Ligand SMILES: Nc1ncnc2c1ncn2[C@@H]1O[C@H](COP(=O)(O)OP(=O)(O)OP(=O)(O)O)[C@@H](O)[C@H]1O
């Protein structure tokens with residue numbers, strides 16, 4: 001490995017935005033056939049760095065060298081010409097177009113000047129097969145879940161046959177099965193000499209896949225270490241202090257049932273789902289992508305309608321498809337898709353954090369904006385949001401910090417039953433612990449949490465009970481003590497195979 | 503690595519106001535340029551005249567600001583203005599309704615038109631462009647039906663809205679200021695105002711945060727309707743009669759004023775002050791071109807170019823951060 005040729009080198013790269021120095025002298029190099037992990041806290045500058053390699057941003061200072069030659073990467077086309085392909089942290093899909101159209105966007109197969117739809121779908125199917133996704137290329141992207149969107153982005157990037165592949169948190173929303181498939185693909189590429197930049201907040205993935213690690217802190221590259229460096233050491237390098245407990249769950253005695261779901265069914269999405277969440281509990285929901293977890297969560301919260309069954313909060317039945325009624329009864333939902341459903345990207349931090357509490361801060365039609373700002377400031381501090389000020393547009397926050405805003409606005413709302421869909425997506429190890437502490441204090445005060453997560457260690461580490469879904473059905477329930485990686489996966493997978501037979 | 507940006511001295515506050523508000527800077531440049539080019543421009547009489555010219559457009563545009571912030575568009579405001587004024591004049595003249603009641607009826611007509619727009623949009627799922635285009639036709643047609651095609655005199659008491667107090671303060675300018683303050687307060691301080699920004703910024707996120715999107719759209723378009731009615735009444739007062747073809751094409755000026763003022767047609771952005779500046783830019787430009795005796799034909803060309811330039815400058819300035 002050490003003989004491998006260097007493809008790309010970055011020297012003393014600097015980038016500032018109004019009010020923020022995002023990068024302040026970053027050195028980084030990339031060799032043929034290696035997986036080079038970029039590690040750093042939320043807002044450390046990882047995405048900014050890769051955006052300067054993909055032509056999305058221009059550096060203010062420093063240089064980029066490809067094959068030893070200084071280059072200027074001004075546009076995405078420049079990057080493509082140099083053989084650099086990028087999977088961004090925030091997706092770049094057109095929701096109203098189909099999967100097939102998105103996959104060949106910009107270079108659709110043509111016949112007599114018209115798009116050749118049949119060939120387009122054939123190509124798309126080939127690209128999807130490569131990443132092992134079984135979705136019809138004619139589906140509109142808007143109908144996909146977040147994990148499928150991620151796989152789509154991966155398929156798109158792979159099709160470019162680049163020699164440098166940059167992946168910004170590709171595993172943030174994938175479950176173990178897809179992550180393994182992705183790793184398989186990455187290893188194949190590495191064999192063929194492709195150089196890979198890999199960003200992740202899941203430390204266990206580093207040793208599994210990586211060769212070298214560059215640690216960024218506050219916009220500087222502070223250290224370069226081999227990928228088999230112990231996790232504690234990696235944490236210390238990136239956070240600057242050790243973290244004693246990754247999952248600090250303090251279980252409570254379960255109280256009265258707060259949320260009861262009975263026989264919830266929607267044709268084509270989920271069937272006969274029944275469960276209960278009690279005061280003081282954290283109930284985890286595990287399953288593969290497409291198992292219907294998000295669909296159930298959204299239906300319970302009234303974001304989507306359901307065909308039959310019922311949802312009861314403290315014994316009172318909720319009308320279906322009515323978000324306001326659900327909120328009034330004390331439900332809250334942190335959605336999985338922060339860009340599409342969680343945030344008003346063009347509005348500022350205070351505004352976003354105050355969205356859910358807006359109604360309660362209103363007297364006679366007038367909003368107490370000073371009060372709203374004050375609470376926003378408090379939560380932002382609690383969650384350690386890295387920002388220049390509360391008036392900063394959410395669009396310009398780093399991915400993990402955006403996620404903190406989505407969670408933060410619901411923390412302010414004081415919901416009795418908080419449904420979290422992929423709550424720690426893209427959040428760094430240090431901030432995750434903060435969020436777990438907040439979950440602890442919620443349950444300690446008699447509230448309950450229903451947590452959907454594709455991060456199995458998180459489900460196992462934080463849940464008092466684990467529900468497992470497969471193919472739109474609830475296939476099992478495990479107590480914290482019985483739940484292990486294997487027992488959960490066994491449930492999630494066997495049932496899928498069963499369902500396919502029928 | 504964070505630099506605090508909220509420390510501002512009052513002197514640099516004025517400078518940053520200009521820098522942040524491309525359109526305000528453009529207005530200042532325009533005023534300076536015109537006063538250099540024409541000695542008649544910077545006189546009190548002329549400036550008041552500009553204010554009167556701007557008033558109707560500005561009031562319409564304040565209403566459009568609400569709609570545009572939610573990501574919609576209202577093409578019916580000019581026609582609704584004409585219809586409301588017509589209903590006022592007609593009920594007062596033909597049915598002998600006392601003028602205060604007639605005025606209330608006129609405002610109610612504005613509200614109803616707005617509500618119909620909103621129902622079609624929020625519940626009928628029609629695109630705002632189509633729903634309000636239909637309303638444009640209906641309202642203009644009804645104005646013609648009611649008036650049978652000819653102007654109707656406004657009640658004298660209402661016509662005072664077109665007067666000038668003490669020879670100096672034109673009432674339309676006063677109404678514009680009041681409506682501007684109302685618009686600013688609605689946008690900045692009320693639940694509905696904040697909801698408008700959220701809906702325009704990301705409707706799904708707003709819905710999942712518990713904002714009743716449909717209901718808020720009803721309020722938004724109803725407000726646009728009321729503002730249109732007020733504008734129509736002011737315009738008719740200045741002319742002393744309600745005319746069925748009044749304010750034709752004003753909806754485009756209103757939209758232009760909102761966009762010049764920094765709002766985004768894709769929603770989520772916009773301010774009352776910006777809209778006022780946008781309306782003033784249009785009025786100053788027309789007035790200046792008249793003073794410089796530019797032909798009416800060329801005026802249209804110049805105004806088109808200036809609209810494009812103003813918005814272009816603003817967009818470029820915003821993109822500067824990349
Ligand atoms: N367009 C922008 N305008 C202003 N500030 C920006 C912009 N883009 C990024 N920043 C700031 O630059 C810093 C680095 O952001 P970046 O997205 O690179 O972080 P990151 O390391 O990718 O974090 P995460 O793990 O949360 O994705 C952050 O403080 C962010 O707010």
Ligand SMILES: [Mg+2]
Pocket residue numbers: 046047048089168398399400
């Ligand atoms: Mg990032």
